[in-house]
Amino acid sequence: MAEKKTCDLFDCGHRACGGCGAALSARLVTEAAGPETIVVASTGCMEVFSTPYPETAWKVPWIHSLFENAAAVASGIEAALKKQGRKEKVVIMAGDGATFDIGMICISGAFERGHDFTYICYDNEAYMNTGIQRSGATPYDASTTTSPAGKVSFGNKRPKKDMPAILAAHGAPYVATASIAYPADLMQKVQKAINTPGPCYVQVHAPCCTGWGFEGEQTIAIAKLAIETGLWVNFEMVDGTVTKVKKVVRKPVTEYLKTQKRFRHLFKPKLQEAEIAHIQAIADKNAEKYGIDIKVPPKKE
């Protein structure tokens, strides 16, 4: 039965790596969205592993045009459906490079115009399709092929761009973050986005075993650790106001960092305490901003 379910609207047999967080996000998003959905893809890992001509993993109507223009293509589809009196929902599935970087103008235009679509960014925090180059979504100190750690570098020098805030500032009625580690929450958010009129955004944390450097069976555990350390926050924003946050008993960021080769240089050949403190400060700031900490009462002696 479970196998049958995995081969529903996003079929099995595609060419993603074992343990691919993005592939899991595609399965969950299509399952949440249902068959009356048109999926618009950007160029990227998911597009390539799911549609090598003449094979496709998509059992819903699916279109890929270019790297940067998914939001504009979706705008046109939404306009056409409206004119034809059709009721299908339009869902974009784009990676973080397509979303945070190259597609920014198209996204800004489409959100400002207020088209009725749902934009899902599967965020694996670098350009994985082209060989793990940094994007605007790459976290601080992650080593990528264009932000490599080296003798005088600790990797990526900038923190992650706050894309949800940018789209909330466009007046998006519903903006959320989600994680493949919490499938029910992710699917609820996708459904909420789809059923909210106007342009909605869901950013899904989707660990990449190849790009981040961990074994495929660790994907879910690592996605959970991102949340448990406060380096990824699951929240919902309705009309620009945060309405729901996933609270945690926070663990130190090292619990998350030490699981991945992209942060290995922070531990070997020697522990980089100042850098780790910097990353801990990012998590602390997240925790304060979103109020994620569950206060555990101190143990009585």
Place this chain on the structure above:
Amino acid sequence: MMEITEGSHAVAEAVRLCRPQVVSAYPITPQTHIVEALADFVANGTLDADYITVENELSALSACVGASAAGSRVYSATTSQGLMLMAEVVFNAAGMRLPIVMSIANRAMGAPLSIWNDMQDSISLRDAGWLHFYAEDNQEATDLHFLAYKVAEDPTVQLPAFVCFDGFILSHTYEPVDMLTQEQADSFLHPYNPSEKLDAKDPMSFGMYATPDYYHEFRYETNEAQNKAKAAIQKYGKEFGTLFGRDYSAFVESYRLDDAETAIVAMGSMCGTIKDAIDEMRDAGQKVGLLRIRVFRPFPIEEVAKALSHVKRVAVLDKNVSLGSRGGATAIEVRDAMYGKTIPVKGYILGLGGRDIRKKDIKEIVKLCEKGVGDQFYGLKKELI
């Protein structure tokens, strides 16, 4: 019905009569009057379309890609810098075989920035797979939109189409135009109903990637569609003529060419000036004629070769230049068509960035061609070089 109207408004009216469901465009001089008129039609309910006011040209054509794939007739218009910003989507739309029609109010390419007319913009995208129509006057610019949709949407073709008309020279000029009525337009151009589209009832994947095992054949098939467009242009161009009295079945137009010794080959609005110059040269006893190319893609190689087979020399006038080659795109194509023949073909680059082309320039070029001098920029200001 005959009316005196601006070129842009005539084109906009033709587009309205073609009933696109989605219009997506970004304003750029000298295309603006077209899209302003269309926005006005939508605002007043005389065009039942969704007008997407995109944030740039790349999105303009991208939205057309989405809407066309979803099964709607779509329209855009641009020129010059805007067309180049779209360039990636231009190839994409043709590769995906989407019958988008886009007007190009031809304009020069920067740098240096120029808002004035030449044909460098659309000509530079001649290899993308779009059909290229070039209008001589506003009547033709108007009529070619009906033909472009009809040919583009034909199941044997399924290619997007540029309808090119010279920026300012045509777009901002008032001329008499015989405009179709809605009933006439509907009798020629029927609702768009593609056999394949994005549809939850019949899910398909569009725009997949192709490995070296498949890609080569995709380009071949697109080229085959260009070849098949020839028959479609002939068929529907003739049908248009039968219905409305203006026949567009020919890819080229010959003007006083039958007994000509010197043939001029050109495209677009300069052909009006060339015809007047030819009349004066004929009056003076010179045997000069014109071969005007209306369809640049698919290029009518056989028709050009046949039409020029009897002349002594050919002067090809280009308002574009393929820098680093022997001349302009039309000259290169005509020379290809004339390969193996002993008739000399000389190219002349002129009118770049909106410089006027006068009758005396045409006469001067004919003189140069008779002397065997050509393959050059014509009319250079020596003091500026």
